[in-house]
Structure formats: structure tokens, C-alpha cells
Amino acid sequence: MAVYFLDSSALVKRYISETGSVWVLGLFDPALNNEAFIAAITGVEIIAAITRRSHSGSISITDATLTRNQFKSNSQKDYQIVEITENIINSGIILSESYGLRGCLKSRGCCKKALSV
Numbered sequence: 252m253a254v255y256f257l258d259s260s261a262l263v264k265r266y267i268s269e270t271g272s273v274w275v276l277g278l279f280d281p282a283l284n285n286e287a288f289i290a291a292i293t294g295v296e297i298i299a300a301i302t303r304r305s306h307s308g309s310i311s312i313t314d315a316t317l318t319r320n321q322f323k324s325n326s327q328k329d330y331q332i333v334e335i336t337e338n339i340i341n342s343g344i345i346l347s348e349s350y351g352l353r354g355c356l357k358s359r360g361c362c363k364k365a366l367s368v
Contacts, residue, residue: 252284257330259296262289265325266297266318267304279329288331297322 255278264275278285298319305315326332333339 252286254286254288256288257293258290259293259300262293263297263300266301266322267310286331287329288333291332291334294322294326294332 257275257278261271261275263269264272265279277283278287301310301315301318301322304310305312310318
């Protein structure tokens with residue numbers, strides 16, 4: 252068993268086939284009994300990504316609807332959802348100042364890293 256923190260750019264690979272999808276799908280092999288943590292905002296980002304793919308024509312409207320529904324169902328059982336609190340934001344700031352964490356140029360990057368600590 253392993254514990255993973257997945258941001259939206261990783262988790263979307265479970266729902267939309269792209270580079271890295273095979274690896275992400277493997278994390279959810281029931282035999283591995285892994286735990287997956289996501290930030291609460293990740294749900295908004297995943298739904299938006301699926302919808303953008305539908306609007307661009309890379310997936311059909313029907314597939315987008317099915318994929319969004321699958322994500323919503325998975326959210327109820329497959330993910331530990333973590334709220335981003337002031338403490339997590341402050342921890343992200345400290346990590347940024349101390350380690351210059353990659354991805355911290357995005358406002359959510361260090362908060363997400365703080366969630367995984």
C-alpha cells in the first residue's frame with residue numbers, strides 16, 4: 252500500500268487518455284490498496300478539463316457527460332478529499348520560502364505540496 256497526493260494535472264489522466272494515463276490508472280489497481288488524496292479544488296479543475304475537451308471536440312459530449320459522472324462517483328469512494336485551510340496555505344508559504352519548491356509559481360502549487368506533507 253502506498254499513499255499518493257494527486258493534483259488535477261495527474262488525476263485527469265485517469266479520465267482522459269494522455270501521456271501518463273497508464274501509470275495513473277495503475278495506482279488504482281485494487282490489489283495495491285493505495286490511498287489517493289486530492290485537494291477539494293481538484294474536483295472543479297477535473298470537471299473543467301473534461302468540459303474543455305468536449306468543447307474542443309477531442310471527446311464527444313456523451314463521453315464528457317459519462318466521464319464527469321464517473322469522476323463524481325469515484326470522488327465518493329476513491330479519494331480522500333482535503334480542504335485547503337489557512338494552516339495549509341501557511342505551510343505552503345513556509346515550504347516555498349525554505350525549499351523553493353517547483354510548481355510554486357502557481358498559486359495552488361505550494362498549497363498542494365503542503366497538503367502532501
